[in-house]
Amino acid sequence: MTNTLHRYGSSSSFRDDFILFCIPSPGRNDQGAVERQKAFLRICARHRPVNMGNGNRGSYKPERHLDPRSHWNRDHSPDWEGVIAEVKKPGTVAAVFDSKAKAEACLKEVISADLGLSVNLSTSVSGAREVAQCCGIPRHSVEYSLGFTDPHDHLPNSQVLHLATMCGHGMVSFNMARKMLDMVREGRRTPEQAVATLARFCPCGVYNPARARRLLEESRRQSG
Amino acid sequence: MLIDVNKCVACANCVPVCPMGAIYIDPAIQRATINQDECVECGTCFRGMSQEHLNPTVVRAVRKVARMFRFRFEPEPDVCPTSAFVMNELQMPRLVRQVFSDPVVEHKSTGIKGRGTEEVKTNDVNPRVGVGEVGYTIEFGRPGVGVRFRDIQEMSIELAKLNIRFEEKNPITHLMTDKSVGTIREDILEEKILSAIVEIKTTLAEVEAVLSTVEEVNRRIDTVTVVGISTRCDDEGEETHLAGLLEELGYGAERAKTNMGLGRLTNLEAA
Numbered sequence: 001m002t003n004t005l006h007r008y009g010s011s012s013s014f015r016d017d018f019i020l021f022c023i024p025s026p027g028r029n030d031q032g033a034v035e036r037q038k039a040f041l042r043i044c045a046r047h048r049p050v051n052m053g054n055g056n057r058g059s060y061k062p063e064r065h066l067d068p069r070s071h072w073n074r075d076h077s078p079d080w081e082g083v084i085a086e087v088k089k090p091g092t093v094a095a096v097f098d099s100k101a102k103a104e105a106c107l108k109e110v111i112s113a114d115l116g117l118s119v120n121l122s123t124s125v126s127g128a129r130e131v132a133q134c135c136g137i138p139r140h141s142v143e144y145s146l147g148f149t150d151p152h153d154h155l156p157n158s159q160v161l162h163l164a165t166m167c168g169h170g171m172v173s174f175n176m177a178r179k180m181l182d183m184v185r186e187g188r189r190t191p192e193q194a195v196a197t198l199a200r201f202c203p204c205g206v207y208n209p210a211r212a213r214r215l216l217e218e219s220r221r222q223s224g
Numbered sequence: 225m226l227i228d229v230n231k232c233v234a235c236a237n238c239v240p241v242c243p244m245g246a247i248y249i250d251p252a253i254q255r256a257t258i259n260q261d262e263c264v265e266c267g268t269c270f271r272g273m274s275q276e277h278l279n280p281t282v283v284r285a286v287r288k289v290a291r292m293f294r295f296r297f298e299p300e301p302d303v304c305p306t307s308a309f310v311m312n313e314l315q316m317p318r319l320v321r322q323v324f325s326d327p328v329v330e331h332k333s334t335g336i337k338g339r340g341t342e343e344v345k346t347n348d349v350n351p352r353v354g355v356g357e358v359g360y361t362i363e364f365g366r367p368g369v370g371v372r373f374r375d376i377q378e379m380s381i382e383l384a385k386l387n388i389r390f391e392e393k394n395p396i397t398h399l400m401t402d403k404s405v406g407t408i409r410e411d412i413l414e415e416k417i418l419s420a421i422v423e424i425k426t427t428l429a430e431v432e433a434v435l436s437t438v439e440e441v442n443r444r445i446d447t448v449t450v451v452g453i454s455t456r457c458d459d460e461g462e463e464t465h466l467a468g469l470l471e472e473l474g475y476g477a478e479r480a481k482t483n484m485g486l487g488r489l490t491n492l493e494a495a
Contacts, residue, residue: 003327004481005452005479005480005481006363006366006450006452006479007479008367009478009479010478011478011479014478014479021345023342023345023346024346025342025346025349025350025487027491027493027494028346028349028350028487028489028490028491028494029349029487029488029489029490029491029494030491031490031491031492032490055328056328062271062272062273062274062275062302063274063275064274064275065275065276065277066274066275066276066300066303067276068276068278068305070300071299071300071303074300092345107484110486111486114486115486116486116487116488116490117486117487118345118346118347118348118349118483118484118486118487119483119484119486119487120345120481120482120483120484121481121482121484122479122480122481122482123479123480124478124479124480125467125477125478125479125480128480128482129482132461132482132484135484137461137484137485137486138457138459138460138461138462138485139457139461139462139463139482139483139484139485140347140348140456140457140461140483140484140485141344141347141348141353141454141455141456141457141482141483141485142344142454142455142457142463142480142481142482142483143343143344143359143361143452143453143454143480143481143482144452144453144454144466144467144470144477144479144480145450145451145452145477145478145479145480145481146435146450146451146452146453146470146475146477147450147476147478148367148448148449148450149438149439149442149448149449149450149451150448151442151443152446152447152448154368154369154447154448155367155368155369155448156368161367164367164368165367168366169266169327169366169418169419170243170266170365170366170367170368170418170419171243171266171268171272171327172243173240173241173242173243173245173268173368174243174367174368175239175240175241175242175245176240176241176301176302178240179240179301180301183301188298189301197300197301197302200272200274200302201241201268201272201302203271203272203327203328204327
């Protein structure tokens with residue numbers, strides 16, 4: 001449960017978007033999967049991911065009891081240990097990387113660990129093929145995204161779509177993405193603050209803050 | 225989802241948060257209000273926003289003074305200052321909105337977690353799509369549009385006329401009253417959800433017919449669709465049959481989810 005297949009963008013726009021996720025299959029390899037999922041996440045954490053998630057929470061997380069003083073000094077740093085500690089039952093766990101080199105290095109270590117769980121890479125078609133070749137493994141199966149079909153003109157502009165579709169469950173609304181684009185352009189939020197705000201809405205932890213920051217900065221430059 | 229009118233201070237932080245645009249400030253009562261017909265019970269407002277527990281009377285007074293002086297208060301944009309959202313217990317048929325729209329809620333109505341299945345993500349240990357076979361995930365409503373079951377049924381009925389098989393473990397298949405014709409339970413047809421996935425399987429020979437049917441039906445139903453299409457790679461890790469066919473048919477695939485083949489049977493009984 002991560003839903004990273006249908007991100008809006010061209011192949012080149014996924015140059016900083018590599019999501020490795022590991023998933024057990026009930027009745028086949030789910031016995032003792034929790035410890036192996038945690039091992040997967042620990043390996044990922046060593047390769048400097050930009051986000052991680054366990055299906056129920058990401059490394060950016062909303063707070064149930066926010067201190068009002070935090071409006072002036074809110075903590076926008078990711079919490080890797082919290083994600084690992086809160087893996088409670090077999091399910092999908094994921095890590096997001098902002099470079100192919102990091103994804104390759106991480107996958108090599110995952111292969112060596114021989115966890116026995118299915119591991120998938122979500123990125124451009126060519127990017128995944130290159131990573132598999134570099135790691136010396138044949139791809140097993142592939143699922144292609146054919147992109148959005150919108151005959152009734154419901155969808156907003158590409159800047160909003162790039163930002164909103166990085167939560168595959170649709171928890172980042174178009175209006176919130178638009179608001180963050182505006183707040184960054186108006187100088188009311190830094191790109192770092194804006195991406196942390198957006199990432200907190202993605203409960204699976206697969207939102208890519210690095211790609212979002214790049215997109216927000218590009219949008220601000222285009223306005224200037 | 226409900227909003228406690230005694231707590232809401234009409235700050236409007238929640239208005240852009242809603243993926244369906246179902247929250248607005250009602251000028252008559254000066255409180256945030258949810259259009260219940262448009263709300264898909266995804267929980268983004270309740271779960272996605274951070275919560276403060278400030279005194280509503282004090283917050284309203286501060287906001288009133290600030291408004292008099294035309295001060296622009298610049299709070300964190302993802303915070304409900306008074307924890308005004310209430311996630312209420314839902315019953316069928318409205319319950320299907322939550323189980324299809326909220327990704328952290330299990331599918332109690334269908335017995336399955338998530339909107340879809342393992343697809344080819346575990347194809348290395350749970351073979352579902354073989355060489356020469358094609359799996360499809362036809363998703364409705366996402367991003368940001370939503371869909372009613374009546375529209376999904378329109379698609380499933382048209383697909384059932386082709387030489388396809390609905391995936392048995394998929395939540396939408398569970399809600400079908402007759403899989404041979406693709407009809408869905410009558411009592412949920414008007415319910416709106418954030419998104420849903422119909423999963424089917426065919427051989428390569430049916431790809432063109434399936435994809436053109438999806439496009440044709442999408443023109444009749446008022447939502448967006450997105451198709452994921454999968455197959456098994458050969459022993460060398462290459463996949464040219466489906467990719468070549470898609471290119472021939474004019475579908476450009478920029479992105480993919482790739483199973484790296486590292487899974488193996490480790491449960492004692494399975495091994």
